[in-house]
Amino acid sequence: MSSIQFDPTTHPHRRHNPLTGEYVLVSPHRTKRPWQGQTEAPQASNLPQYDPKCYLCPGNERAGGAKNEPYTSTFVFENDYAAVLPPPGPGAPPAPHPLLTTEPVIGGCDVIIFHPRHDLTLARLSIPDIEKVIAQWCAVYDRRGHQEGIEYVQIFENKGSMMGCSNPHPHGQSWSLSAVPSLPSTELTNLKKYSLAQAQTSSAPTGPKGRPCLLCEYAHFEVGVPHEQGRVVFKNEHWVALVPWWAIWPFEIMLLPYKRHVPSLLSLMPEEKHSFAEALSNITKRYDNLFKCSFAYSMGIHQRPVPRRADLPPLAELEDEDNVAHLHLHFAPPLLRSATVRKFLVGFELMAEPQRDLTPEQAAQRLRGCPDVHYLDTLEAESKPVAHWCQTE
Amino acid sequence: MSSIQFDPTTHPHRRHNPLTGEYVLVSPHRTKRPWQGQTEAPQASNLPQYDPKCYLCPGNERAGGAKNEPYTSTFVFENDYAAVLPPPGPGAPPAPHPLLTTEPVIGGCDVIIFHPRHDLTLARLSIPDIEKVIAQWCAVYDRRGHQEGIEYVQIFENKGSMMGCSNPHPHGQSWSLSAVPSLPSTELTNLKKYSLAQAQTSSAPTGPKGRPCLLCEYAHFEVGVPHEQGRVVFKNEHWVALVPWWAIWPFEIMLLPYKRHVPSLLSLMPEEKHSFAEALSNITKRYDNLFKCSFAYSMGIHQRPVPRRADLPPLAELEDEDNVAHLHLHFAPPLLRSATVRKFLVGFELMAEPQRDLTPEQAAQRLRGCPDVHYLDTLEAESKPVAHWCQTE
Numbered sequence: 001m002s003s004i005q006f007d008p009t010t011h012p013h014r015r016h017n018p019l020t021g022e023y024v025l026v027s028p029h030r031t032k033r034p035w036q037g038q039t040e041a042p043q044a045s046n047l048p049q050y051d052p053k054c055y056l057c058p059g060n061e062r063a064g065g066a067k068n069e070p071y072t073s074t075f076v077f078e079n080d081y082a083a084v085l086p087p088p089g090p091g092a093p094p095a096p097h098p099l100l101t102t103e104p105v106i107g108g109c110d111v112i113i114f115h116p117r118h119d120l121t122l123a124r125l126s127i128p129d130i131e132k133v134i135a136q137w138c139a140v141y142d143r144r145g146h147q148e149g150i151e152y153v154q155i156f157e158n159k160g161s162m163m164g165c166s167n168p169h170p171h172g173q174s175w176s177l178s179a180v181p182s183l184p185s186t187e188l189t190n191l192k193k194y195s196l197a198q199a200q201t202s203s204a205p206t207g208p209k210g211r212p213c214l215l216c217e218y219a220h221f222e223v224g225v226p227h228e229q230g231r232v233v234f235k236n237e238h239w240v241a242l243v244p245w246w247a248i249w250p251f252e253i254m255l256l257p258y259k260r261h262v263p264s265l266l267s268l269m270p271e272e273k274h275s276f277a278e279a280l281s282n283i284t285k286r287y288d289n290l291f292k293c294s295f296a297y298s299m300g301i302h303q304r305p306v307p308r309r310a311d312l313p314p315l316a317e318l319e320d321e322d323n324v325a326h327l328h329l330h331f332a333p334p335l336l337r338s339a340t341v342r343k344f345l346v347g348f349e350l351m352a353e354p355q356r357d358l359t360p361e362q363a364a365q366r367l368r369g370c371p372d373v374h375y376l377d378t379l380e381a382e383s384k385p386v387a388h389w390c391q392t393e
Numbered sequence: 394m395s396s397i398q399f400d401p402t403t404h405p406h407r408r409h410n411p412l413t414g415e416y417v418l419v420s421p422h423r424t425k426r427p428w429q430g431q432t433e434a435p436q437a438s439n440l441p442q443y444d445p446k447c448y449l450c451p452g453n454e455r456a457g458g459a460k461n462e463p464y465t466s467t468f469v470f471e472n473d474y475a476a477v478l479p480p481p482g483p484g485a486p487p488a489p490h491p492l493l494t495t496e497p498v499i500g501g502c503d504v505i506i507f508h509p510r511h512d513l514t515l516a517r518l519s520i521p522d523i524e525k526v527i528a529q530w531c532a533v534y535d536r537r538g539h540q541e542g543i544e545y546v547q548i549f550e551n552k553g554s555m556m557g558c559s560n561p562h563p564h565g566q567s568w569s570l571s572a573v574p575s576l577p578s579t580e581l582t583n584l585k586k587y588s589l590a591q592a593q594t595s596s597a598p599t600g601p602k603g604r605p606c607l608l609c610e611y612a613h614f615e616v617g618v619p620h621e622q623g624r625v626v627f628k629n630e631h632w633v634a635l636v637p638w639w640a641i642w643p644f645e646i647m648l649l650p651y652k653r654h655v656p657s658l659l660s661l662m663p664e665e666k667h668s669f670a671e672a673l674s675n676i677t678k679r680y681d682n683l684f685k686c687s688f689a690y691s692m693g694i695h696q697r698p699v700p701r702r703a704d705l706p707p708l709a710e711l712e713d714e715d716n717v718a719h720l721h722l723h724f725a726p727p728l729l730r731s732a733t734v735r736k737f738l739v740g741f742e743l744m745a746e747p748q749r750d751l752t753p754e755q756a757a758q759r760l761r762g763c764p765d766v767h768y769l770d771t772l773e774a775e776s777k778p779v780a781h782w783c784q785t786e
């Protein structure tokens with residue numbers, strides 16, 4: 001036994017991610033080293049409300065030749081360069097070697113525009129406007145998830161040029177496939193294992209058949225930790241946003257309902273949707289306020305792979321194995337210490353294991369310390385000139 | 394059964410990676426879509442042979458205050474801002490919840506400088522100079538791997554500013570830890586499973602106890618495929634470089650010995666080391682020639698976690714479970730279609746599953762088509778002005 005007392009803000013350590021079974025290496029002592037890496041150019045400033053060259057603005061022509069409707073709220077269309085194609089598809093070819101297997105995939109990819117205004121983001125939308133985005137997520141999940149041959153619907157948003165997304169017009173995507181992709185498949189496997197292996201000891205909500213749910217249990221624990229010491233960034237009546245114990249990205253957030261087991265978007269009650277919109281608004285504002293820029297991130301919604309088939313009897317719901325899924329959103333932002341310094345997942349992290357310097361508790365504290373009024377609104381209220389879209393510190 | 398014939402260059406499909414158990418989604422029909430993403434600024438041109446401000450050049454002072462030796466070949470020093478620290482470390486703290494576990498980590502991080510010249514890379518080094526780099530990799534693996542408490546040595550190189558590496562001086566790193574990181578741990582688990590589950594059917598070399606080795610088997614199959622149809626980029630007496638069936642990165646390469654089962658760098662015979670240097674030179678030259686730039690990548694060496702303890706009897710070698718490892722190098726380069734257009738692993742790829750457009754067979758064909766004489770040497774031979782370090786097309 002070592003006589004040194006463990007201090008999570010000083011001693012290198014690994015944390016286990018029970019959703020993926022993988023680890024993250026935490027090197028908290030490094031937060032003081034000088035920065036020698038790349039800085040990103042700040043993004044273009046002062047975006048127009050309408051951009052005639054934007055293929056997502058209302059009424060504009062897209063690259064494929066189709067024209068957007070003159071929409072006034074949200075707008076959904078099929079991606080002109082979809083990663084997967086609708087049926088019919090080919091059958092699986094014979095494997096040239098048992099190690100070399102091929103699985104044909106069919107499906108469809110949708111673009112979900114959040115708002116007609118080119119210059120807004122979730123952080124700048126009103127709560128009712130965010131509720132419309134949530135309604136579209138529900139509708140796409142419902143529609144695609146009931147299509148013949150679709151086994152999984154992945155809704156996500158990729159925001160910011162440093163995430164490879166060149167168009168600032170607020171939008172997300174949905175890819176629907178005939179197979180459950182690697183990461184959600186691993187998460188579902190681990191949720192199922194937890195559900196079967198663990199005996200419930202806490203007063204957390206439970207999943208199907210009264211069995212424990214890994215995420216109900218985890219969220220329940222986190223909201224009970226005194227906030228000054230914990231990882232919670234924001235909490236309201238139904239949702240909690242936290243920097244997970246096992247976070248990889250500097251300011252990674254998991255957003256999930258904590259009051260009851262919620263398998264998918266379609267299980268949300270109206271007041272839970274309202275609470276969801278409020279939480280999305282709150283955390284995206286904190287993100288923008290952190291470095292006074294339009295914060296880049298990838299966001300993904302994980303839930304049960306597809307909705308329950310409509311022809312199943314309602315009583316089967318409690319027995320449905322796919323209900324072990326617990327709805328949650330991952331936010332993976334690359335920014336590290338300013339609007340222009342990003343984290344790269346390369347080298348050791350790509351070849352061995354993700355690594356972080358700032359602890360999740362330190363990141364949560366930074367985010368809790370950010371105002372939940374958007375910095376641009378503060379500036380406007382003070383009648384200062386409108387700030388840049390993205391500024392260096 | 395579908396009546397459509399599967400065509401790997403047309404139909405979306407998934408390929409399984411038997412080393413990680415994960416999949417990659419291949420969307421070959423998308424290779425013709427217009428590019429709308431970010432382009433990277435080309436890297437600084439015409440580097441000096443010595444840079445007085447470079448902390449890796451001979452005789453210069455580093456950020457930590459230490460001074461580099463006036464080295465004339467390779468040079469190894471302990472990283473001044475190591476991600477892990479030497480013992481003694483603390484014991485594991487009690488878990489605040491069974492889901493929230495902490496594992497203290499000890500170890501050491503080394504920087505391995507490949508050459509005194511600031512302006513060279515592996516692609517521009519002579520074979521004898523690359524052999525010196527290999528000798529240092531062997532020495533670091535041997536030295537660190539025999540240290541008390543070290544369970545894993547990860548040697549890697551992170552090259553290019555788009556990989557977050559700001560210093561072009563040719564160098565790699567080695568992180569040695571008291572734990573086996575997530576990715577190599579998964580690979581070792583799958584290598585062990587394969588070794589125990591499969592009956593050998595081919596004439597490929599075998600691993601310990603005459604049991605099949607996943608990578609011996611895979612490499613043996615790939616070198617037997619007619620090269621015009623296959624994934625082999627380069628092959629010599631002992632080593633093969635190929636774009637794996639399950640490659641994620643556009644021009645990803647796996648480099649490994651294929652003539653016999655080689656658990657680690659320390660098992661290499663002198664002629665295998667020479668052949669290794671030749672292969673490294675060949676593929677890094679092809680990489681640079683692909684887009685006429687100093688090609689960015691992350692490279693990692695996977696092998697048995699640490700060398701066999703010296704006090705074990707020699708006969709135990711064949712029985713040693715860690716010998717199921719088969720030495721291999723992964724090259725993960727982000728460039729997609731020119732020196733300035735990169736691939737981002739974001740959105741769907743971060744939240745669900747990696748995706749690629751170009752098939753591995755198409756990528757291998759492109760790399761086979763590149764000359765194995767470095768473009769800068771061709772230009773110099775033709776007495777043209779020295780080309781830029783990195784050019785746009």
Ligand SMILES: [Zn+2]
Nearest residue numbers: 187302328330
């Ligand atoms: Zn998830």
Ligand SMILES: [Zn+2]
Nearest residue numbers: 580695721723
């Ligand atoms: Zn490997």
